[in-house]
Amino acid sequence: MALGLFRVCLVVVTAIINHPLLFPRENATVPENEEEIIRKMQAHQEKLQLEQLRLEEEVAQLAAEKEALEQAVTEGQQQNETRTAWDLWSTLCMVLFLMIEVWRQDHQDGPSPECPGGDEDELSGLGGTPLRDLTLPDKATLDHFYERCIRGATADAARTREFVEGFVDDLLEALRSLCNRDTDMEVEDFIGVDSMYENWQVGRPLVCHLFVPFTPPEPYRFHPELWCSGRSVPLGCQGYGQIKVVLGDDDRPGCICGKTTLPEDMLCLLHGKSGKAPPGGRMKDLLCAAESPYLDTMQVMKWFQKALTRAWHRIARKYEFDLAFGQLDTPGSLKIKFRSGKFMPFNLIPVIQCEDSDLYFVSHLPRGSSQWTPVSSTDWVLSFAIYERHFLRVTSKALPEGACHLSCLQIASFLLAKQSRLTGPSGLSSYHLKTILMHLLLVRKPTDWKAEQLDSRLQELLRFLEKSLLEKKLCHFFIGNRKVPEAMGLPEAIRRAEPLNLFRPFVLQRSLYRKTVDSFYEMLKNVPALISEYSLHIPSDHASLPPKALVL
Known part of the structure; x- marks a missing residue:
């Protein structure tokens, strides 16, 4: 641009100097090549105009690029602000969901809800029918079965x-x-x-x-x-x-012979020559x-x-x-x-x-x-056998007289044992049933375990088992369970440990899971027949305690 302006000024100065009216000459005559000079001046003027147009286009292009850059920066800032707001909202939602889950686990006083419909469809694909579609014996039948079969056998x-x-x-x-x-x-x-x-x-x-x-x-x-x-x-x-x-x-109490060197002619009256460990x-x-x-x-x-x-x-x-x-x-x-x-x-x-x-x-x-x-x-x-025995003993003292919690566990264990003889062993054991009972004892009020509520509690135990099978998750009662009373004396490391899933084998072994679910629903279908059969007589196909052991 500066070069162009210089050229324009040079042309103007040259034209002024050479103008005949401003600076007349002695012999003022039109040169023979006047037309050639005019033609060159016009060509030079056209060249300057083209240069000016080119410079204007460059200036306009630079202005457009600057405007586009500013617009891109503005849009990027807006996008960053939007992304930051979205991340903050997602974090808040996650924290809210975690708080709801912690509150549900820590303050839920009742048993676990029933299985949702979609999960029931998954179980039905395994050959089972949801528990609510089956009919269990009423309380009178269960009482008669318990008195004739279980109480007499024990x-x-x-x-x-x-x-x-x-x-x-x-x-x-x-x-x-x-x-x-x-x-x-x-x-x-x-x-x-x-x-x-x-x-x-x-x-x-x-x-x-x-x-x-x-x-x-x-x-x-x-x-x-x-x-x-x-x-x-x-x-x-x-x-x-x-x-x-x-x-x-070394500071542990014990015999002194293990902490000192005895002479060869001295013996320890308790340990002989020496109580030290061999090399x-x-x-x-x-x-x-x-x-x-x-x-x-x-x-x-x-x-x-x-x-x-x-x-x-x-x-x-x-x-x-x-x-x-x-x-x-x-x-x-x-x-x-x-x-x-x-x-x-x-x-x-x-x-x-x-x-x-x-x-x-x-x-x-x-x-x-x-x-x-x-x-x-x-x-x-x-x-945890000692803690389990202590928990059941302490809990029983707070329950009403004649509470049905052990009767419920006995009936469920009896049915599981008989089903195992019919269809073979599965992934379920009486230990799983006892774990479920302890979970229910922890969340249920003592008045919910009255003798007349045997049928309700038995159905609740089976519903808990059904839901646990569906989720393939049954938490150990003591490991990682902070709801266990501190009076139990459980070590703090166990209370704060990660919960242990007793049904983890079902996650790893699909065939075992399918067999267990099939056996569980087969047991539910056989409940009326099993109770009716064993209520009439007590099988005598096992040994019993002899009247008296003979000692010489």
Whole structure:
């Protein structure tokens, strides 16, 4: 642009200087090439006009680009503001939904709502019919069935417990007398658990489940490690723990021979030459896995079975019956065989106490008690049997006289057991039914468990089970359940742990889930027939307690 203006000024100055009227010459004559000069001036003027047009177009283009850039920046700011507002709204909605869900879980006092229609369609595709479309027997029929079948079959439960406990006391005393105090595990007194000690055992034969705690020889001790103690574990290992065998602390009370060096000519009156651990620790002798300080369940099973066999051989001459193992893959599954051909099974379960709580690590659970399957031989199942017994006992004291909660559990367990004999075992067990009952006891008022409400509570338990099967989710009653009263004394780490889904196997095993659902609805259809059949007579196809055990 500057060059163009300079050219225009130059042309104007040249024209003024050469104008004949302003600067006349002496011999003023029109040059011969005047026409040529005029033609050149016109051409130069046209060139300047074209240059001016080009410059105006460039200026207009620059202005347009500037305006477009400003408009784009304005639109981008508007979009950012809109996106920020949308993100803020989405966050607020998510927080609101989470607050509603937390409030629903923490303040819902009634049982879970019924299944929605779409989920019922999914179950019907598996061959089932929703529970509300089935008819269960009324209260009078249930009462008659309970009196004739269940109450009569469990009348001698107290005598069975007394007989088994007396025999187990003698057996464990013989086991202790055979153990070497310096090298063998020390066995403590048994603890009764499960249905026989919670007063809801059904069916025959009556089976006592007894925990037998054991501890290592000095100076060793067990150090339990829970899955929720800070270490990262797979989802399938929830509810398990490991038992590490470590040397006891020096400040721990014990014999002084284990903390000092005795001269060669001195002996400890309790432990012989020395109470110290052998060099190297010899973890294999302490029932640990190979090249590992962790207790091995298979090693414990072999040790316990050998110890029980030796103890029985020592006292066998005192009794007029035989003792045999019932299940070889369970450590203390025993069976008393009488000369009459009858038998009495019971389970001695070796366990390890978890610190100072009522939690116990179990090497093997009885068949059908849970769906948990250990991944490794060093995984121990965490049992809440003592807490469950305590919860049912404390809750029963607050319920009306003759409450129907245990009767409800007994009827449901009886029906499940009979259905399992008809169609084979499924993914359901009596432990799942007991878990549902404890959930209902926690949310229901005590007045809802009166004796006349047996039919209503039984239907509610089955509805809870149906909904849990549909959702493939049944939360463990103690793990991660902060509604459990603090008076129960549950460790805080267990209360704050992630909830454990007892129905997680149904998520991983589709065939097991389908079979379980089919068996559940088949059981519901068979309820009237089963109750009618077993109300007329009590089957006598199992052994019963003998009148009296003979002791020499």
